[in-house]
Amino acid sequence: MKNDQTKIPQATAKRLPLYYRFLENLSASGKQRVSSTELSEAVKVDSATIRRDFSYFGALGKKGYGYNVNYLLSFFRKTLDQDELTKVILVGVGNLGTAFLHYNFSKNNNTQIVMAFDVDENKIGSEVGGVQIHNLKNLKEEMDPEVTVAILTVPSAPAQKIADQLVEAGIQGILNFTPARLDVPEKVRVHHIDLSVELQSLVYFLKHYPV
């Protein structure tokens, strides 16, 4: 994100891709305006939060009119750097990694997995979902220098060592799907998605905080 957007709170920033996806669908269906109530029902974020989020970037909806879809969309496109393709690498082409390689991220946003890495000799040199699998040993030499983001789908045991290697190769953001908590330098951002913890937490909440 660019410097002039650093004042947007992190919680708001995290919701931007959600808003963006919904507004893109609205625009594709020819809708020119949307109210915060409509948005709220679609993205499941309460309308007061939406109004506050939007006020951070100067989009003040008009009473009885709502928000201009194309204005919002062009703002989000710029903010989320959607005008440029963001290239991403993936490390660990197991079951989860394979699913991500087949999943077309670029259908919904402008990111694309351009290379994958693994240590398994049987996988190295082959292609999954049109993406070539490289030897992790050669990460630094073979990595596209434009890439700054990596998706990590390896077992937890080697995760830290691989994270060190990724940082060494110039990676600035890691989407960590392993259960391991990673130690990285301050300048590197890790977003952690532990699917089994999320599932456990959902089951717990259903039991103890029924809606």
Ligand code: ATP
């Ligand atoms: P599979 O059935 O292909 O083994 P899985 O998801 O059950 O898939 P995992 O053991 O979680 O397998 O491993 C995920 C992927 O990470 C595999 O492709 C494996 O070869 C790879 N992997 C394991 N150790 C490393 C490592 N040190 N560096 C890079 N990749 C690794």
